[in-house]
Structures are given as C-alpha cells and as structure tokens.
Amino acid sequence: MASKESADNEHLVHSSDPDHPANLICTLCQKFYNLGWVTGTGGGTSIRHHDHIYIAPSGVQKELMRPTDMFVMDFNKREYLRKPTALKPSACTPLFLAAFTRGAGCCIHTHSQWAVLITLLVERDFGKDAYFEIEQIEQIKGIPKGRGKAGNLGYFERLRIPIIENTAHEEDLTESLEEAMEKYPDTYAVLVRRHGIYVWGDNVHKAKTQCESLDYIFQLAVEMKKLGFPWTS
Secondary structure (H helix, E strand, O other), rough: OOOOHHHHHHHOOOOOOOOOOHHHHHHHHHHHHOOOOOOOHEEEEEEEOEEEEOOEEOOOOHHHHHHHEEEHHHOOOOOOEEEEEEEEOOOOOOHHHHHHOOOOOOEEEEEEHHHHHHHHHHHHHOOOOOOEEEEEOHHHHHHHHOOOOOOOOOOOOOEEOOOOOOOOOOOHHHHHHHHHHHHHHOOEEEOOOOOOOEEEEEOOOHHHHHEEEHHHHHHHHHHEEEEEEOOOO
C-alpha cells in the first residue's frame, strides 16, 4: 500500500512495458538472486528514468518483489513521490544518488561472494589501502574506459577497482564511496570490504553488463590466486 501523500502517483509504478523501471527492477533482481548476488534480502537496484529515481526497498526478498513495492523519488528535489507504507526505503539510496549525480542511469549493489573474497585477498596481499587490479583477461573488454571516454578497456589495459571499508550502517558508506569516485574518476564500480560491490552504468544494459563482467573477473581472480597465477605482470 502506498502512503496517502503519494496515492496520486500510483501510475508511476503501473505499466505493461517490461522495460519500465518498476517492472525491470523486479526482473533484474530475480536474475541477481539466481546468481547469488541478493541473497537474504541483501543488495539492491535503482534506475533513473528522466527525473524519477526508482528504488527497490530494504529488507525484502528481492526475488519476490512486485512493481508496487518500488519507491519513487524526484531526483532534483530528493523527495519521495511514492513511498509504500509497509516497506522501508533502501538504506542504499544515498549511494545510488551519488552514482546518479555523476551521470549514471542505473546502479546495482550486490553481496557477491566473489567481490567479498577479492576485498580480503587484496587486503591480505597488498594492504588495506590497495585497490584491486588485473590485466590481460578478455572479459576486461566489458568495462568502459571511464566517464566521458570513448570505448571500453582493451585486453592489454589494466582494470582498477577501488576498495572502501565497510560500516555498521549502509548509508554511512556514502562519504567513502564519493571519495573513491573522486579519487578514481574512471571507475564504474567500488568494492566494499567484507560486504560487496556497487556498480553503475550509463543505462541499465551497461550497468548489468559491467556487473556481470566484474563478477566473472572476480571469480577468475580468486581461482588464479589459488593456482599461483598473478593478476598483473
């Protein structure tokens, strides 16, 4: 049920178009659940559609969500246009907004085990201030070169993903995430130690492609470490 103040905005989440943000977030989260990315109500997804931000709620089983579960926010005013009374706003919201402020059209947060393992391996082998980096892996081609730059990374180029420390509350990650975005302006992802990853893209297709590519790379990197293969030459 939506709150009384947003009852007039129910049209924002009703559409027969499967690519409508309210429908698409549900479809994506079903797929992400099957990949182990949003287990136990973890993770989240948000899509910017013009000046409206569609956000999956917190504390719900992401694979069972319905379009009517979505929160809708006015991007410019940072005010909710639709707020289901029985559900909690996503604690990821300020982090999603950080990505949208930098031009993203979609932001995905997962609790991927491979992402978590990478943060631990980097800390153990290179220290807490180190970032993840890898090169000469074909799947790197799925990651863009950087904001405002044409094309994707090449096989011989090096992929770097910054890592920030986890906090007790999700929203408290915002400052560290924004600092990482400023320090690494070409990145489209930030790892969170012992937690997961935030990935964003210009649109839903690009964000999904990047998230899938990174998870593949993380899994491969973990296996490479087991076998004694270096990530970089």
